[in-house]
Amino acid sequence: MNFVRLTWQQMLGAVHFIHEAKIIHGDLKPANFLFVKGALKLIDFGIAKSIESDDTTNIYRESQVGTLNYMSPEAILDSGSGAGVPKMRLGRASDVWSLGCILYQMCCGSTPFAKLHMVQKLQAIVNPEHEIKFPADIDAAAIDAIQLCLRRSARERPPIIGKEGDGLLNDHWFLHADKT
Amino acid sequence: MKNPPSEEMPTIKTPSVSLNTSLTGGASQMSARSRRRMSIRRRLAGGSPSKGLGSVGEANPTPTLTTRIRPALIGATNIGGAGRVGESESLSPTPVAGASKSSVSIKKSDLAYMLTWDPSKKKAPAPVPAVTKGGPQLTKVEENDEDDEDDSGGNAAALPPTPPVPRRRRKEELAKKCLKEVAPSVAPSEIVKSSSIGSDGSGTSTTSDDTSAFLPLTLPANLFHINGNPYAKLDVIGRGGSCKVYRALTKELGVVALKRVKLDGMDKKSIDGYANEIALLKSLQGNPAIIEMYDSEVDLEKKTILIAMQIGDVDLNDVLKQQKEASRDELHTVSGVRAKRARAKRAHASPTASDQRVLVPNPPITKRCSALVKTSVLQAPPPSLRPPCSHSVLPRAG
Numbered sequence: 080m081n082f083v084r085l086t087w088q089q090m091l092g093a094v095h096f097i098h099e100a101k102i103i104h105g106d107l108k109p110a111n112f113l114f115v116k117g118a119l120k121l122i123d124f125g126i127a128k129s130i131e132s133d134d135t136t137n138i139y140r141e142s143q144v145g146t147l148n149y150m151s152p153e154a155i156l157d158s159g160s161g162a163g164v165p166k167m168r169l170g171r172a173s174d175v176w177s178l179g180c181i182l183y184q185m186c187c188g189s190t191p192f193a194k195l196h197m198v199q200k201l202q203a204i205v206n207p208e209h210e211i212k213f214p215a216d217i218d219a220a221a222i223d224a225i226q227l228c229l230r231r232s233a234r235e236r237p238p239i240i241g242k243e244g245d246g247l248l249n250d251h252w253f254l255h256a257d258k259t
Numbered sequence: 260m261k262n263p264p265s266e267e268m269p270t271i272k273t274p275s276v277s278l279n280t281s282l283t284g285g286a287s288q289m290s291a292r293s294r295r296r297m298s299i300r301r302r303l304a305g306g307s308p309s310k311g312l313g314s315v316g317e318a319n320p321t322p323t324l325t326t327r328i329r330p331a332l333i334g335a336t337n338i339g340g341a342g343r344v345g346e347s348e349s350l351s352p353t354p355v356a357g358a359s360k361s362s363v364s365i366k367k368s369d370l371a372y373m374l375t376w377d378p379s380k381k382k383a384p385a386p387v388p389a390v391t392k393g394g395p396q397l398t399k400v401e402e403n404d405e406d407d408e409d410d411s412g413g414n415a416a417a418l419p420p421t422p423p424v425p426r427r428r429r430k431e432e433l434a435k436k437c438l439k440e441v442a443p444s445v446a447p448s449e450i451v452k453s454s455s456i457g458s459d460g461s462g463t464s465t466t467s468d469d470t471s472a473f474l475p476l477t478l479p480a481n482l483f484h485i486n487g488n489p490y491a492k493l494d495v496i497g498r499g500g501s502c503k504v505y506r507a508l509t510k511e512l513g514v515v516a517l518k519r520v521k522l523d524g525m526d527k528k529s530i531d532g533y534a535n536e537i538a539l540l541k542s543l544q545g546n547p548a549i550i551e552m553y554d555s556e557v558d559l560e561k562k563t564i565l566i567a568m569q570i571g572d573v574d575l576n577d578v579l580k581q582q583k584e585a586s587r588d589e590l591h592t593v594s595g596v597r598a599k600r601a602r603a604k605r606a607h608a609s610p611t612a613s614d615q616r617v618l619v620p621n622p623p624i625t626k627r628c629s630a631l632v633k634t635s636v637l638q639a640p641p642p643s644l645r646p647p648c649s650h651s652v653l654p655r656a657g
Contacts, residue, residue: 096543096548188583
């Protein structure tokens with residue numbers, strides 16, 4: 080569990096850094112994090128994304144399925160929307176969602192929507208009614224952190240560094256056992 | 260007998276010595292082998308090579324060389340010295356003649372052969388300090404010295420740190436001396452040729468600086484160039500969509516990750532996207548949480564983008580995969596152990612009627628379960644329990 084905590088901390092730090100530089104990754108997944116001498120580093124800033132958007136035949140095969148697991152509701156609504164629906168903007172919260180999915184995977188062994196098929200998956204990610212379940216014996220603090228990240232509404236997701244005691248990196252009790 | 264890598268070693272300044280040596284070992288297997296052969300022959304030759312070294316030390320007194328040679332010399336010089344005094348005059352003609360014969364074979368094939376001739380060489384240079392020798396030899400020696408200086412220009416810089424360098428240098432010098440000795444009896448034009456052969460390694464290394472830095476290692480097809488710097492492909496470590504990631508070797512013998520994106524059939528928008536990504540990476544450099552980018556190039560002619568980046572150990576995806584597999588294995592073993600324990604418990608229980616009931620489900624389980632459980636079933640219960648087991652199956656089948 081301590082490995083998960085350390086990795087989580089480093090992931091939050093890296094993503095926070097690019098957010099500070101006004102960059103939204105938009106396509107975070109475990110493959111984008113590289114261990115270099117024990118330290119976690121962020122690689123790829125959307126190269127994969129531009130590949131996918133370029134190669135349409137691949138979207139519904141491997142690449143998109145792979146990334147769909149970490150895709151935020153707003154990203155799905157965004158890309159799936161027809162002409163009439165107003166486009167939703169990807170924000171920092173979208174990256175937070177993806178981080179939540181990664182944390183879920185680190186704790187539970189697979190992504191929260193891994194077992195569902197394509198269409199079900201899309202619906203489950205978007206649908207607030209769909210409850211994300213956790214296996215037994217998962218750390219309660221981790222569950223809380225994941226649930227905060229996986230709020231369907233982007234506005235309700237916590238910031239990585241918060242000023243009001245709600246930051247995932249600087250406040251949350253998964254990383255700060257003294258704060259409950 | 261070309262060994263360019265050995266010559267490159269001194270000129271290339273590398274931070275990591277281990278890499279350096281390992282590379283030269285892999286790069287020039289042939290030369291490494293031949294070197295080994297030489298050293299072996301040298302040893303076989305006995306004191307003779309050390310004599311040669313002694314002469315080298317005398318000819319141009321480099322402190323590092325002499326100190327290293329000293330232990331080997333202690334034994335050899337006595338013999339050599341004794342030999343020199345008496346032999347120098349009487350024997351000097353014969354070695355020269357022999358050398359001239361051998362020189363042909365030396366040029367063509369074998370440096371090691373030259374090394375065996377070192378003792379005879381010594382006898383020739385040894386007299387030089389005495390100045391009793393004729394004018395022509397002296398002039399030749401001077402030529403030699405010039406050669407030495409020329410070559411040492413490359414070597415001298417790298418001389419102190421690595422032990423193999425002096426060895427090589429010795430060889431070179433020995434070879435040169437051989438050639439010089441041969442020289443008097445051979446036409447001057449031949450001397451030039453032979454010396455060029457002798458210093459072949461250094462010659463190639465000086466002429467081939469950047470583009471063919473990896474020549475002994477790789478075909479041109481295995482080289483990438485980023486802003487003129489060559490990178491040697493090692494292997495593919497990842498691929499996705501239209502990009503491949505290679506492990507590659509830099510000219511300075513560092514290992515990097517080299518990402519190559521093929522722009523074939525891409526529209527301008529996505530190309531801009533890549534360019535943007537490179538710009539982003541550049542702007543974010545310096546933070547420990549961001550991968551280091553060393554160099555990059557967008558080649559619109561070849562329609563490729565090349566990015567040289569810091570190489571990592573493993574990505575989080577692989578780590579998570581491994582963990583999952585590990586936990587799966589663990590589950591297997593846990594269930595296996597549980598099954599084993601259950602079997603053991605049953606085995607210890609008394610063989611009564613109730614026992615038969617317990618044992619009934621065994622056969623199907625053994626069919627399904629892994630070999631581990633199977634063996635536990637077969638081994639755990641004492642032989643006395645088996646009859647009821649088979650009995651219990653029979654009535655069921657009937």
